[in-house]
Amino acid sequence: MLDIAVSYNKYKFLGDEFLTWVWYVVENEINIKPMLAMECNTVSLKLGNTIVLENSLGDESSEKITIKGDDAGLEEGTTALRKGAVVTEMNLIFTVDENEWRFSIKGESMNITGLKTPATGNIESQDDIEGAVLEKIELYTIPLQAIDTLFEYFIKKRVSDRWRDIEIPAMREWISL
Amino acid sequence: MGLLSSSVSIARYRVEGKFESSILESVRNGLTKNIISQIEDEYAEISVGWTPLESEFDPDFEKFSFSFGTYFVFSLRIDKKSVPSKIIKKHVALEVIKKLKETHRDFLSKNEKKDIKDLITEKLMRQMPSTPNTYDVMWDYENATVLFFSTQKAANEELETLFKKSFQLKLIRLFPFTMIENSLTLKDEEKDLAANLASTKLLR
Numbered sequence: 001m002l003d004i005a006v007s008y009n010k011y012k013f014l015g016d017e018f019l020t021w022v023w024y025v026v027e028n029e030i031n032i033k034p035m036l037a038m039e040c041n042t043v044s045l046k047l048g049n050t051i052v053l054e055n056s057l058g059d060e061s062s063e064k065i066t067i068k069g070d071d072a073g074l075e076e077g078t079t080a081l082r083k084g085a086v087v088t089e090m091n092l093i094f095t096v097d098e099n100e101w102r103f104s105i106k107g108e109s110m111n112i113t114g115l116k117t118p119a120t121g122n123i124e125s126q127d128d129i130e131g132a133v134l135e136k137i138e139l140y141t142i143p144l145q146a147i148d149t150l151f152e153y154f155i156k157k158r159v160s161d162r163w164r165d166i167e168i169p170a171m172r173e174w175i176s177l
Numbered sequence: 178m179g180l181l182s183s184s185v186s187i188a189r190y191r192v193e194g195k196f197e198s199s200i201l202e203s204v205r206n207g208l209t210k211n212i213i214s215q216i217e218d219e220y221a222e223i224s225v226g227w228t229p230l231e232s233e234f235d236p237d238f239e240k241f242s243f244s245f246g247t248y249f250v251f252s253l254r255i256d257k258k259s260v261p262s263k264i265i266k267k268h269v270a271l272e273v274i275k276k277l278k279e280t281h282r283d284f285l286s287k288n289e290k291k292d293i294k295d296l297i298t299e300k301l302m303r304q305m306p307s308t309p310n311t312y313d314v315m316w317d318y319e320n321a322t323v324l325f326f327s328t329q330k331a332a333n334e335e336l337e338t339l340f341k342k343s344f345q346l347k348l349i350r351l352f353p354f355t356m357i358e359n360s361l362t363l364k365d366e367e368k369d370l371a372a373n374l375a376s377t378k379l380l381r
Binding site for chain 2: 012108114133
């Protein structure tokens with residue numbers, strides 16, 4: 001068993017590669033429903049208002065590119081990918097039927113920040129608290145489980161020959177467009 | 178940011194181990210024995226403890242619940258004292274002037290200045306009230322997972338330490354490596370392959 005700090009640093013590249021792949025999936029409008037196997041009519045993942053890329057320049061320095069704004073052009077991002085960058089953080093909009101979640105996710109830690117769930121009922125008395133807590137927990141669980149499932153799907157693909165033979169060529173073609 | 182806020186940050190954990198005796202009583206004991214202290218310790222720079230979700234400043238788990246459906250939900254409170262560096266600088270300067278006058282000297286040695294700074298810092302720390310910060314915790318005992326509603330490094334470290342002390346169960350932070358290790362879907366063979374992966378170069 002690896003030391004926790006060592007394993008964090010050694011495998012953080014997998015989190016960044018996961019987000020890079022997620023961006024590829026989102027941009028190419030690849031259907032995520034079969035990957036998630038959720039019981040719903042529609043499910044989608046879209047890029048939100050921020051994406052952060054990092055390009056390691058060796059000698060412990062790195063180049064960081066942050067693209068912000070609802071209608072920001074993403075050309076600089078794909079250019080960065082062409083230069084060897086990976087996505088280190090991104091804001092996502094996750095939709096299941098009529099419900100929408102927005103959140104940012106960091107590749108190295110998988111930490112979630114700024115998570116906004118679909119609207120919930122107001123708490124008007126002390127008696128409403130338990131119901132509100134349980135409703136919120138359920139609403140947090142849905143996107144977290146989706147991330148876990150997508151990550152496992154990515155890892156299964158990542159360790160297979162399919163990654164080298166199909167996914168990498170397809171991602172290269174996407175960033176070269 | 179708390180569990181009921183409109184926007185939250187989440188760090189995730191897996192809980193290693195199970196209780197040998199009653200779950201509810203074990204959690205209750207762990208929480209009540211480690212509640213945040215009501216009395217401010219003038220010498221302590223930091224004070225850490227549990228408090229109910231519904232009651233940040235009345236840490237009474239008899240009065241307020243920690244069991245919500247099949248989950249345990251409570252809060253970690255960290256009370257921390259800190260003196261702004263500019264206040265320390267001002268008081269040190271005043272003390273130096275006073276000492277120079279008293280001793281009819283033109284300057285103080287580096288060591289004398291350091292001693293003054295240490296004394297002033299200690300005195301101000303004692304006078305300074307601590308600032309409370311509360312972070313919610315959601316523990317799904319059945320699935321051995323914890324959601325901690327903060328991604329701040331220091332708050333996460335305090336959670337890991339107090340959780341172990343309170344419940345004698347270890348929290349394993351979930352990040353790419355531990356997510357793979359703890360996955361119930363990935364096969365052992367896939368986990369082994371993942372452990373030996375090198376980064377992909379999209380650059381041709």
